[in-house]
Amino acid sequence: MVSEDIERLISLLAKLPGLGPRSARRATLALIKRKETLLIPLSKAMATAGEAIRTCSVCGNMDTRDPCKLCNDPRRDDKLICVVEDVADLWALERTASFRGRYHVLGGTLSALDGVGPEDLNIPKLITRASDEKITEVILATNATVDGQTTAHYIADRLAGANVTISGLAHGVPVGGELDYLDDGTLSAALKARRPV
């Protein structure tokens, strides 16, 4: 139907999350219609990223530098490490602009079902980092799922010997959330952790 080059572009775009075969066709059409302003700049941005992006040897973040921008930033607090499952979680926390310490990206969660053990994650490096005496607190910001919490418990156990405070994210009512739509677990956690106004 169309030339092989266009077919190839469609089938690669269809592999992106959120794009199926149909929307990949639409995206390809948009790209070839806006060759100068979109297709060529995007191809160059991808080539640059493809050459430059690496995993940070300190924290496991992905960036074009190693150590990454966050590990390099002298204005960040060296005393705090926030442990997250994935780069996406790090980005989410950074968007809030409310944490100014360092990060540690695990690259997943422990999972007996999927055969993911501690040696498959970025945990040994975390233990080494946490044993540095300038670290005072490790915040376990894994997801509030079973796997995420299992991983957090495991890390807390491993860090029990180190001289650091170990904390986790607070559970409670989401800001802007309606009680009526909340699950029972969250609601009772919010009630238990109630605070004086």
Added chain:
Amino acid sequence: MVSEDIERLISLLAKLPGLGPRSARRATLALIKRKETLLIPLSKAMATAGEAIRTCSVCGNMDTRDPCKLCNDPRRDDKLICVVEDVADLWALERTASFRGRYHVLGGTLSALDGVGPEDLNIPKLITRASDEKITEVILATNATVDGQTTAHYIADRLAGANVTISGLAHGVPVGGELDYLDDGTLSAALKARRPV
């Protein structure tokens, strides 16, 4: 938050139809995690397409060749021209594999509101092509919208002198469609054009 190269990739991906800032971030993460299998091949496919894609000087289709694959194909019927608004419509018709003639892509519709006149579309070339004596039929497959139909009427007028049959797509009940959900216009068109079974 992240390096400028990644930010740039996110903001360019967010310009694709069907992707917003949030899904562009997800897509970027997927790309940088699958550097070898997705990011680099996609960047190369885009660069190839960017270099090679041009508008077909015969029909207005976009392809890596000029004349395009469809204009070049010796197995297609030279007597029929199917006129469409956009390359996307050409692709849609080609997917049905039920038309084996040639195409002509207008590149839009006439629109008094947007100031699009006949000289802004690929119409003069269509008139020239249709005056070739081997052409026997021109199928006007513009969209069934007001602008699409206006454009079809205009072209039909311009071709009145040429020795060709001018036809349009049939209106009717979509295959698999339920009468209850159809608009009145389509339903009465289907009734008017009823056929012996």
